[in-house]
Amino acid sequence: MFYEDFHHLQIARYELTLRAVDAVSLPPFLGSTLRGAFGHALKKAVCVVPHGDCERCMLSDKCIYPYLFETPPPCDFEPLRGQKNAPHPFVLIPPMLGNPIRRIWKPDTSTAKSEANEKRETSTPQIEIIFPSESRLRFNRDDNLRFGLLLMGRAIEYLPYIIYAVSGMARRGLGVGRARFELTEVFEISENKEKAKIYSGETGRIVKSASSSPTLSALVAARLRELAAVKERGALKLRCLTPTRITEDGRLKEEMSFRLLIKNLWRRVTYTMGVHGTAPANLPYQELLERAESVETFSSILAWDDWERYSNRQKRRMPLGGFIGEIEYAGAALEELLPLIVAGEILHIGKNTAFGLGKFKIAP
Numbered sequence: 303m304f305y306e307d308f309h310h311l312q313i314a315r316y317e318l319t320l321r322a323v324d325a326v327s328l329p330p331f332l333g334s335t336l337r338g339a340f341g342h343a344l345k346k347a348v349c350v351v352p353h354g355d356c357e358r359c360m361l362s363d364k365c366i367y368p369y370l371f372e373t374p375p376p377c378d379f380e381p382l383r384g385q386k387n388a389p390h391p392f393v394l395i396p397p398m399l400g401n402p403i404r405r406i407w408k409p410d411t412s413t414a415k416s417e418a419n420e421k422r423e424t425s426t427p428q429i430e431i432i433f434p435s436e437s438r439l440r441f442n443r444d445d446n447l448r449f450g451l452l453l454m455g456r457a458i459e460y461l462p463y464i465i466y467a468v469s470g471m472a473r474r475g476l477g478v479g480r481a482r483f484e485l486t487e488v489f490e491i492s493e494n495k496e497k498a499k500i501y502s503g504e505t506g507r508i509v510k511s512a513s514s515s516p517t518l519s520a521l522v523a524a525r526l527r528e529l530a531a532v533k534e535r536g537a538l539k540l541r542c543l544t545p546t547r548i549t550e551d552g553r554l555k556e557e558m559s560f561r562l563l564i565k566n567l568w569r570r571v572t573y574t575m576g577v578h579g580t581a582p583a584n585l586p587y588q589e590l591l592e593r594a595e596s597v598e599t600f601s602s603i604l605a606w607d608d609w610e611r612y613s614n615r616q617k618r619r620m621p622l623g624g625f626i627g628e629i630e631y632a633g634a635a636l637e638e639l640l641p642l643i644v645a646g647e648i649l650h651i652g653k654n655t656a657f658g659l660g661k662f663k664i665a666p
Contacts, residue, residue: 308518308571308645311579314458315491316451316500320472322441326481330439331544331609332396333658334622335476336449340394341371343471348463366460379576388577389570390656391457393649395450397439398543398661431605431627447483452648455578458515462508465501492516493524518575518645525644529664537600537632538643539665545607545624546660547653554624556606560597560631564590564639567646574649590639597633604629624652624659 329335345367351359356368368374373390375382382388441447453461465488472483488501488508493516500509540563548555548566555562568585576582608623643664652660 306519307583307585307641308522308575309520310581310583311518311575312455312458312515313518313521313648314453314461314515316453316461317489317491317497318449318451318468318485319487319489320447320449320483321486321503322443322445322447323482323484324475324479325442326440326477326479328439328441328477328481331658332439332447332449332476333394333544336394336396336471337657339471339474339476340467341367343474344370344463344467347467347470366463370457370460373577376577379582381573381576389574391454391578393452393655394658395452395661396544396658397447397449431603441481446486453515454574455580457578465508469503493520495524518648521648522641522644525647526641529640529644536634536636537630538636538640539628539630540643540662541628541665542604542626542662544659544661545609545622545626546651546662547622547624548651549653556625557602557604558625558629559599560633561591561594563631563646563651564594564642566651567642570649570651570655571642571645585642590642593635593639596635597631597639600630600632602629603627622654622657622659628665 345354348366351361353359356362356365356372359365359368362368370390370392373388375385375388379388439447451464453464457464465485469485472485474480475482484503485501486503487499489497490500490511491497492513498511500511501507546558548558548562550562550565568587568590572583572585604625604627606623607626608621647662647664649655650658650660651662654660
């Protein structure tokens with residue numbers, strides 16, 4: 303498999319900075335908070351009909367809000383025929399709390415020590431998983447809240463509307479107490495991770511990027527250049543940084559075999575390109591799964607992080623737990639399948655990716 307397979311999908315990545323006007327304590331995983339507030343602000347900014355119901359609106363086919371938040375599947379895309387919704391063309395990337403795995407080294411307190419161990423201090427590694435749901439994010443006045451935003455395909459054209467909505471979201475406030483923020487700057491991130499400021503809160507103007515947005519192929523190629531060591535050692539470690547919701551036969555999984563990983567990555571890339579790309583991905587499903595069978599799980603340290611969000615649209619609390627931690631694979635097919643894994647590193651994997659769920663990173 304070559305990363306050129308992904309050149310039909312344009313990707314734009316941004317970093318947005320909000321300055322706290324009020325001191326506030328916010329939930330540890332801000333994906334739900336940001337998505338809900340952003341959606342409310344965007345609908346308020348673009349909706350022109352009094353009833354506000356997208357399903358009976360004559361303008362919904364051309365409106366930004368339903369395209370971003372209630373994305374309909376294309377009529378001519380067979381894999382999603384009969385489905386009500388398609389993958390959203392954006393991913394919010396909330397502030398990260400770091401690596402969820404922490405290795406603690408403690409002295410060996412066992413009484414039965416070998417003769418060699420009696421002559422030196424011994425230590426045993428213990429693994430601790432840090433659950434993001436058990437902490438809070440605290441901001442004092444003038445502290446910065448930075449989060450990422452990934453846009454795909456046609457959504458890139460709507461950036462001015464999105465920045466306007468985020469600015470309104472910040473002024474309206476975040477969290478239960480509506481703590482106020484101010485959008486101070488927006489940076490565009492190139493395929494080589496260079497940042498260019500395209501918006502300043504002082505001027506309130508957007509500077510048009512000098513170059514076009516890279517394709518998914520270009521982003522994958524840049525990342526592959528950083529991962530040359532993976533090809534040499536034949537092993538791959540993934541760190542699942544935000545709750546990951548993977549399903550099989552309609553059930554959420556607490557573990558992830560390599561075959562299940564590839565199956566879900568195929569779905570994520572294929573569906574996203576089919577909906578938001580200029581052409582669908584040409585990825586041989588059965589062949590990829592057969593190659594994935596040769597890769598084994600070398601080690602797995604995963605734990606379920608349970609949390610929930612309140613849906614204003616459905617007027618109820620919804621569970622959104624998923625697994626976090628580390629998992630390591632080993633096998634000859636890793637090098638061949640690495641471009642697909644890198645594509646998933648960029649696009650996230652599993653359910654609720656628009657919230658920022660399913661974010662994983664290939665560990666060095």
